[in-house]
Amino acid sequence: MNSSYAVPAVALVVVATVLVGAFGLRISRTTSDFYVASRTVGPRLNAAAISGEYLSAASFLGIAGLVLVQGPDMLWYPVGYTAGYLVLLLFVAAPLRRSGAYTLPDFAEARLASQAVRRLAGAFVVGVGWLYLLPQLQGAGLTLTVLTGAPDWLGGVIVAVVVTAIVAAGGMRSITFVQAFQYWLKLTALLVPALFLILAWQSDGAPRHAFDEPAAFREQRVVRVDDSIDLTLDRPLPVTVTGTVDGRTHTDTRLELPAGTHHIERGTRLTFAEGATVPHAERSGGGNLSTSQAESREERPLYATYGLILATFLGTMGLPHVVVRFYTSPHGVAARRTTVAVLGLIGAFYLLPPVYGALGRLYAPELTLTGDPDAAVLLLPDRMIGGVGGDLLGALVAGGAFAAFLSTASGLTMAVAGVLTQDVLPSRGVRHFRLGTVLAMAVPLAASVLVGGLPVADAVGLAFAVSASSFCPLLVLGIWWRRLTPPGAAAGMLVGGGSALLAVAATMAGYPGQGAALHALLAWPALWSVPLGFLTMVLVSLATPGRVPPGTAGVLARFHLPEELRTEVTT
Amino acid sequence: MPQDHTERRVVVTGPPRQTRRASGYYRPRTEIDEQTTLGHTYVRSLMRTQLRAALTVFAVLGLLVGPLPLLFAAMPDARRLEWAVLGFGLYVPLVLLARWYVRRAERNERDFVRLVEDR
Secondary structure: OOOOOHHHHHHHHHHHHHHHHHHHHOOOOOHHHHHHHHHOOOHHHHHHHHHHHHOOHHHHHHHHHHHHHHOHHHHHHHHHHHHHHHHHHHHOHHHHHHOOOOOHHHHHHHHHOOHHHHHHHHHHHHHHHHHHHHHHHHHHHHHHHHHHOOOHHHHHHHHHHHHHHHHHHHHHHHHHHHHHHHHHHHHHHHHHHHHHHHHHHHHOOOOOHHHOOOOEOOOOEEEEOOOOEEEEEOOOEEEEEEEEEOOEEEEEEEEEEOOEEEEEOOOOEEEEOOOOEOOEEEEOOOOOOOOOOOOOHHHOOHHHHHHHHHHHHHHHHHOHHHHHHHOOOOOHHHHHHHHHHHHHHHHHHOOHHHHHHHHHHHHOOOHHHHOOHHHHHHHHHHHHOOHHHHHHHHHHHHHHHHHHHHHHHHHHHHHHHHHHHHHHOOOOOHHHHHHHHHHHHHHHHHHHHHHOOOOHHHHHHHHHHHHHHHHHHHHHHHHHOOOOOHHHHHHHHHHHHHHHHHHHHHHHOOOOOOOOHHHHHHHOOHHHHHHHHHHHHHHHHHHOHHHOOOOHHHHHHHHHOOHHHOHHHHO | OOHHHHHHHHHHOOOOOHHHHOOOOOHHHHHHHOOOHHHHHHHHHHHHHHHHHHHHHHHHHHHHHOHHHHHHHHOOOOHHHHHHHHHHHOHHHHHHHHHHHHHHHHHHHHHHHHHHHOO
């Protein structure tokens, strides 16, 4: 891919982000400015900021890649990401704003008056935040590698440095402007190329077989396999091979691979005939956004789909960078209206990734074999339009992708740094917030450079599942149930969130092997870990009735009473 | 973050309310403010209405989305339907559900304010 336009585009996004951030810096003065932009952010600006923050690498690149590889079942991801906001609106939005807390640990402390629960919630915020930061940094690395051939870690380092600088310098106020700006940038960066791509598709005779299963090659295509893969074939596949297949070396040999699994060594060139179906590839330890231990199509039972739905629907409300933005609304009613606007904005955005996924199945089906299906969004303009126009559109997409990494990473850093500053670092104040910011970014950066390939879909799925089984019970029961006790909340978070964490960690470590019924159960823990978290929280709370905090009635009144009634309650 | 700071912010950023303050206190309002048993009953009734609204919309969401994976599994040939529904069809109903809920929740709050302010 021609990088002569893409690199300036990425640089432009980075510079614009810094400039918009600096504009906010002039206003950011007090501590309250730092954390919640002094609670003066109107619904429209705040909604664009929330959406900008939420649409991450997984949304911008990952969904199209997943759809390209695994078909329309993967469209449950964007649906779940959006519906998560509806669930958040129903049960959490207005009371959370009225709770008057800055962060999730603040909420836990305000509701339960317990330092222990506060610290536990803080630990989960930091854990989920770091888990979610990792894929952003890796996505940045992948994008820069695809664009320029730069080493893997460089993109991550760039994002980390820019985000740390912005957050440490300006705090939440400048982040609000940056995020709002980046929502519109991301929408433009996907929308404009998508329109041109659809025109190109139209002039190509509007082929429709992208929607059929399985994907097929439209023309004879040579595929170079960069990493060793296992191909799984449902039916025999004719292919011309130069390289090593199943341990035997061939040179330009025409083979009829029988149905079953075949091992292709790296460096092998496969030539597929026109109309050949695209085989399904299994990679060992791939390092990109879409290949995933949890996602193999053959064993994707209904159970996994429901697990995904539950995790994304209920997990959104507990993501630390999502929750912290609700404190910036001026009051509860505005928080609700903001959420509706967010639903509209991210819903509009999510109309686009399926377009890229479908076109990718038509025009770049070999990406499933070469190992970078996430690059589909970046490569399609060049592949379908070509020339200067394709390069320019590709540059626009690349800039948008970087905006995605920057905005989500800055929101997460903000949330994690807030917790670190308040609960971990000894003294308080703005200077320590800056220290917390550096720390918040340093750990995932080190992890992404050292560990390398943690599949992004897994990391994101893990973050959602852990959040759905720990924070969702805490928030929902904390807001609606007056008999919740500190021991109950702590036990529920530990049992629910902890078991989800262990289950997905076990899956990523490769236990148990593919094919076991237990595998799906562990790879998609939400279906049992969320009820487990709720049940533990309720039962332990009922078992410790003496520990209901004395101020509970007043606190719940504050959560639920409209602002115009509540002055006398709180003072 | 010192706690008193949080409290102070809440008061400062509240909506203007001088006009009604002058008109004096009415009984339900005082009950809530002084956190009497009757006051708690008022708050409970508001919570129950709001929770009912939320659960209604949540149930509609469940009925809308819940059967879809089963439907797609039962019709493996209807790939285009799956593309259309999941890719493009669900977002508008989600936004409409959200707007419906917000309207209901705000109406519940207005009714409650009217009740306790005795207007």
